[in-house]
Amino acid sequence: MSSHPPPTYWDYLKLEDLLQLQSGLEDRDTDLAPDELHFIVVHQVYELWFKLSLRELRLARDWLAAPRVPEETVPQVVHHLRRVNEILKLAADQFRVMETLAPQDFLDFRDKLVPSSGFQSFQMREIEIVLGLADAQRTQIGGTDPLDHIRTVASTSRTGKQAWGRLEAARNETTLRSALDDWLHRTPIQGSAPLAAGDAGAVEQFLHEYLASYAELQRVQTQQLVRSGMGNAQAAERRAAADLQRATAFVEAADVAATERTRVQRIRAGILFIESYRDLPLLAWPRLLVDTIVELEELFVLWRTRHARMVERIIGRRLGTGGSPGVEYLDQTLQYRIFVDLWSARTMLLPRSALPALRNPGFYGFAA
Numbered sequence: 315m316s317s318h319p320p321p322t323y324w325d326y327l328k329l330e331d332l333l334q335l336q337s338g339l340e341d342r343d344t345d346l347a348p349d350e351l352h353f354i355v356v357h358q359v360y361e362l363w364f365k366l367s368l369r370e371l372r373l374a375r376d377w378l379a380a381p382r383v384p385e386e387t388v389p390q391v392v393h394h395l396r397r398v399n400e401i402l403k404l405a406a407d408q409f410r411v412m413e414t415l416a417p418q419d420f421l422d423f424r425d426k427l428v429p430s431s432g433f434q435s436f437q438m439r440e441i442e443i444v445l446g447l448a449d450a451q452r453t454q455i456g457g458t459d460p461l462d463h464i465r466t467v468a469s470t471s472r473t474g475k476q477a478w479g480r481l482e483a484a485r486n487e488t489t490l491r492s493a494l495d496d497w498l499h500r501t502p503i504q505g506s507a508p509l510a511a512g513d514a515g516a517v518e519q520f521l522h523e524y525l526a527s528y529a530e531l532q533r534v535q536t537q538q539l540v541r542s543g544m545g546n547a548q549a550a551e552r553r554a555a556a557d558l559q560r561a562t563a564f565v566e567a568a569d570v571a572a573t574e575r576t577r578v579q580r581i582r583a584g585i586l587f588i589e590s591y592r593d594l595p596l597l598a599w600p601r602l603l604v605d606t607i608v609e610l611e612e613l614f615v616l617w618r619t620r621h622a623r624m625v626e627r628i629i630g631r632r633l634g635t636g637g638s639p640g641v642e643y644l645d646q647t648l649q650y651r652i653f654v655d656l657w658s659a660r661t662m663l664l665p666r667s668a669l670p671a672l673r674n675p676g677f678y679g680f681a682a
Contacts, residue, residue: 338350338426347419347423348419349420350422350426352414357432360435361435363404364435364437367441368441368444370395370397370398370401371441371444372487373394374391374394375487375489377391379493379496385596388599388602392599392602395603395606395610396606399606399609406616409620412624412628413627417628417629417630420628424629428636429635429636431634432634433463433634433636433638434463436464436468436481439461439481440480440481440484442650443487444484444489445489445491446489446492447652453649453650455638455639464477464478465481490607491652491653498581498584498588499581499584501580501585501587501588503520503580503584504516504519504520504673504674505673505674508580520583520670521566521583523670524586524664525561525565527664527670528558528664531664533554535554560661565582567582582658585604585656586663588600588601590663591672591678594675594679595678596677596678607653608653608660611653611656614650615650618644621644622645622648625640625641629641
């Protein structure tokens with residue numbers, strides 16, 4: 315028989331240790347300013363949600379990064395990503411609790427935080443890295459890269475050095491975006507796989523037919539607008555021509571280096587194919603995966619938006635405790651888009667009636 319006592323709820327959750335961690339810079343939480351405990355608890359809860367999100371993102375990434383992703387594992391990817399999405403919804407709603415902090419009550423202890431800042435949340439930076447935010451996309455703060463700032467601050471403590479080590483390790487990992495691109499690149503298009511004979515021709519023909527249908531749809535819509543009297547003919551035609559030019563550049567991958575163009579064309583063809591023929595049995599879970607990732611990024615943007623408005627409500631547009639521009643910086647991060655191709659493809663989706671004819675439909679049906 316075991317000599318250990320049976321486990322309890324508080325042992326399992328290590329509540330004794332957990333409830334001792336809210337004292338901030340004081341010896342005891344009873345020494346805190348009246349609303350300071352509230353501030354600390356809310357931010358610690360956010361960091362716990364970030365910890366769980368990182369685990370779920372890596373689990374989803376690992377499933378998706380396999381050289382071959384069997385159909386039955388795609389639901390596992392969706393499962394983990396949906397959990398992150400629910401966390402993001404809850405995290406955005408959690409700002410309602412933060413907003414019970416009145417501006418002057420925060421000012422009672424705000425100076426105690428200087429020069430620390432939520433800008434130093436290394437788990438938030440880690441999430442950005444694991445998702446696939448490129449260094450060039452990251453907003454600078456006073457000419458300083460956020461990761462460089464953390465690296466500088468991290469050198470002063472053991473915890474900081476561990477945090478920087480985590481970020482360095484994350485930068486060497488496969489990102490979710492990279493894993494997704496590899497998976498999308500293998501999308502069977504008109505029944506053709508990347509290494510199949512004639513695959514390049516199949517992809518090129520699909521994109522050519524798709525773009526022709528898009529151009530025809532633009533022409534018809536422009537004519538309808540002009541006939542209705544709601545649009546100037548020349549202006550409408552210019553807008554349609556600009557839209558078609560953007561669509562052509564997208565499918566031709568004109569925005570990437572020539573060495574990457576063929577690969578990116580196939581990835582974008584994969585997105586358009588999954589979105590266009592999403593009702594086919596073989597594409598049912600892939601399109602759910604694409605939708606879930608689009609929703610994830612949308613929820614991340616909404617979380618950032620809610621964060622910025624909460625900060626503006628409580629401290630206005632003053633400088634952040636870490637010297638950042640505060641709300642001005644937070645608003646700039648709203649422009650981040652990691653899964654750019656998924657969003658761009660939405661701009662040029664066609665109605666079912668205008669889609670190119672599906673070849674080899676049996677390939678995408680239920681297995682006998």
